[in-house]
Amino acid sequence: MTAYFFSDTAALTGRTLRHVTRSMDTIITTAITPVAMMLMFVYVFGGAIDTGSVSYVNYMLPGILLMTIASGISYTAYRLFTDVKSGIFERFQSMPIARSGVLWAHVITSLVANLIALVLVVGVAVLMGFRSGAGVSAWLAVAGILLLFTLALTWLAVIPGLSASSVEGAGAFAYPLIFLPFVSSAFVPTRTMPGPVRWFAEHQPVTSIVNTIRALFTGQPVGDDIWIALAWCGGILVVAYVFAMAAYRRKIA
């Protein structure tokens, strides 16, 4: 049965990808909140925030990209939830296929959909004056970290996708994630924050990821931040995967 794992997953991925390409509005709405934030911060608040020699759009883009991913994965949860509710999930599970391919199809689709949204947001940022001297390897490193972060949050999204009892519930888990960048180094340097807030900001995953991407964009050494960022992403990925598989087994048991 595993002999067909790849062809089954490919067939199912083709299906979920069509869901994305036929409702491009989901990509647009994924990108629209981060873009609106970017416009507001760059043209309204940005002037009041001291980011040193770095232009504000350059400063805040990494955080905006994480926000894009956080809002993108709520659609992953939504698509999976719809499959479970409509009964097509059960239809697939009752067929002689590699059953986990159904989940993998959603995961791969999530990566693709988020990638498109990220490209869109970077495009808008370039129009707003974002410039980077990063070379190919630095860009690849940025893409790698964003992909890993997407993968981790996607498996997190699988949990409500499988177990939520309403559409709202399936999407709502993403809101705290969308706002996590606000209490981090994403928009404002953490040194301006009062003690406990600053402590939280400096010890939550977004800050290390943002600092790493920012360093890569500006050609600075990434330091320890990259290892902390990778540890966070890897940790979230493993924990989310374990809980997602537990939710999955409950569903098919």
Next chain:
Amino acid sequence: MTGHSIAGPAIRVRGLEKSYGKLEVLRGVDFDVTRGSIFALLGSNGAGKTTTVRILATLLKASAGTARVHGFDVATQPADVRESISLTGQFAAVDEILSGRENLVLVARLRHLKDPGAIADDLLRRFSLSEAAARKVSTYSGGMRRRLDIAMSLIGNSPVIFLDEPTAGLDPEARIEVWDAVKELAGHGTTVLLTTQYLDEAEQLADRIAILHQGRIIVNGTLADLKQLFPPAKVEYVEKQPTLEEIFLAVIGGDKSNAIGTTTGGQG
């Protein structure tokens, strides 16, 4: 695999129980379904029909008892069971965003068949969906959706097909279309397990009818057996539906109404 389990019933259920905490949904269900026959599991909402089908389709584990489908044990040989069955769920499980043809091609690909496109086109013709083939399923009527749903279940020629309330929520015309499709299936030697809450549906289609009530099979026999057991007055489900249906079909016209009129006419 084809040589396997030619003898014996297509489905054998013994002492099947399922409970969720204190709630007992199935309380010892036994029945056999003969190969190539249509077996109707009749019962009201909450009787345990869907639970039974979900256990047989390896989507749910039983709390106790055994079930074999096409000779395979659902608990210990689920992959073999899935090779032998097709499930059409209570709510038409079709992909709304794909077209009808894409739905069929997808299932054919997942069943690893050659030339999925040709299989899809053939089924679209058989189920009179050729004209709507390229349209998104979200634009389909309830009847078209259910026809597509059943067409998807036919791909791969599974020897055993489960139809969980195939006509729930359909208008009388669409219901007859589905009935015709089911009859055609059984005509080709497929074993059909059908759940329904409509007496006339069981009467129309089934070779054998079992009544599931509060998690137990309380009657199991042919229509003739059942008629002897129950004087018509006791069959409380019937209401006046067949007559209303005749009126409806006569009013909207169409030659199918005559056919159904004569068949249901015999029961009163």
